[in-house]
Amino acid sequence: MPRRLPLYVERNYVKGKTYLSFRKGKGPRIRLPDDPSSVAFTEAYNAALTGQPAAPANGVTRAAPGSIAALVASYRKSSEYLSLRATSKQQYEHRIETIREDHGHRSVAGLNRERIVVGILQPFADRPGSALDTLKKLRILIRHAINIGWLKHDPSIGIKRPKIGKIRSWTDDEVAQFKARWPLGTKQRTAFHLFLNLGQRRSDVVRMAQTHITADQRIRIKQQKTGADLLVPLHRDTIAALAAFDMQHIVIITTEYGKPFTVDGFSGWMRDAITEAGLPMDAKPHGLRKAAGRMLAEAGATAKQIMAVLGHATLAEAQRYCDEADQAGLAQDAVTLLEGHKANRSTQTAPVSLGKRSNKRGES
Template sequence: MPRKLPPNVDRNHVKGKTYLSFRIGKGARIRLPDDPTTQEFRDAYAAAMAGETSKPTIKKDAPGTIGALIASYRASGQYTALSETSKDGYTSRLEQIRVDHGHRAVAGLTQDRIQTFILDPLADRPGAALDTLKKVRILIKHAIGKGWLKHDPSLGIKRPKGKEIRAWTDAELAAYERRWAIGTKQRTAYALMLNMGTARIDTHLLTWHQVDDGACYRRHKTGVAVDMAISEDLEKALAATPRKHVCVLVTEWRKPFTVDGFSGFMRDAIQAAGITDLTCRPHGLRKTLGRLLADAGCSAHDIMAALGHKTLAEAERYTREADRKRGGKRAVVKLNEHRANKFPQTASTSLGKITKSERKTTP
């Protein structure tokens, strides 16, 4: 879906190209930079709001700086080949790096400087720190390819540990199902994510054609095709869902959700179900499917196919946890059997004899 623009900014489509412009009422139309996520756009928009009709003078990033490196990367084929959704995520993080560190020289990057000046200020936000390190390493790889660097100065920096999104508990699943009956839009969204393992970016635009053909879709994040069967629970939820649009889930205005709109919709539904733990997130339903498949005895390859993983590593984690859980239960069963065999139910001592398990041999 197109990014929401600031007030008084319009998209103009001319000869197959889209332009952004500022206009209040029937006033003069002022051309703005094409990318609304950049500082150049923000400066031009602020000038237009202030009534300045001339294009503001933008200070270009000095050659050899991180800012110039970001501009070079964004003009590369590697960046332009990204999907539009991926570009949004990349652009947001790259722009933040440019604002905070664009003045720094690429040649002066060292492991210590990256850690001290770029990552340490994000210590209280491990998710942001991890994403920043990923983007810095992408920029470094681009710089090496351009001959700006001879080696990777980020080698040896440990990945910040973020909090992994967890699977839902059985109690949370039951609470949600009690609150949202089959036939409600909230239950249908839940059933799709829980039974197909779709992420929010895959769920919000799922079509009836995709679920009618047996839960077939392509993961937006990795491009991996997933071909599943419709489970009985999902079949019941879909059968009770009105078909108002080509997409399964639509807003109250009968339009498809945006990614952020769908996330907010699910968060509200979780809260309305009385689930107050903030670590219970919509994406956790995907993790829950992996756990349920492993508990059911599915192999790592089966889980990999169902969840659209590119490697076995993630799928094997589910099977390892399930095997550990089953192994713990088997251990207690064997312990009980061992104790029962050691102490017979009919004590032979009452007959004046020594039980075999307690008889001692003399040397």
């Protein structure tokens, strides 16, 4: 019978071998020495339990040469990783560390299509967003492996990207419903106009400050994702919302304690405001950026004009809004023509009034 292990210690079975690791809840998995009766095991266990770093015991914490863990360590030292913006690096790090924790023992050379699909992506079958992000980050690591000569080709070629639902634009009715719940002067209504009338992402709205607003009622925006510098005129509704809101801090939207929001905290706060307005779960904050693009296109703005407001990196992204608006307008015109065509097919004088039926439809 296997020896009973201390709290949070688990056995991992990989390729016929047994390894011991420490893992508390959903925290990181920490490799431990193989002999639970050894002094090295006790020291490593106590260090993991108290959250203190421990010296490597018998080399077990060192990434094996050619392993995914070693590849992650190499990528973290690369110029590609080091040149990432801080926010991008934070997003990369979360997923890459998960890959290292769960699959660091695997050989890079042993990666193939089946092992990636079954071993790495299958656990996220019920979370397509996580599966897609894992595949994206794994491909970054694979590209690095090719660059440093660990792989000759990309084993992920042919793997289809998991399908995830696209964030939709808010409808005009949903916009009106949110306004009805949150009147001018509320923090929620002010944030709503910064989203809708400026068409920016949450990472940009959360950092908007009074000092970014110019004397001629424009706002300077340096987009967090793209690094683009924008100067966007304030819509009259946004000006009215800012005038009605009691701004007591430099940053426009702050927590109840007057501190700037984190991006995730701001998202959660907006989610609560949307839910309280009675809107469905798929009415997301980012959907207001989509609504801004839609409304600009419906107002007749060109793709370049939409691009100037939303800050898209390519013209094709902005062109989609114009194409959707054109499709809706053309469809409406087509149905109007069809209705008029059917109306013109009826006779001007009813045949029964003359006592006989007309020989042809559409003739009087």
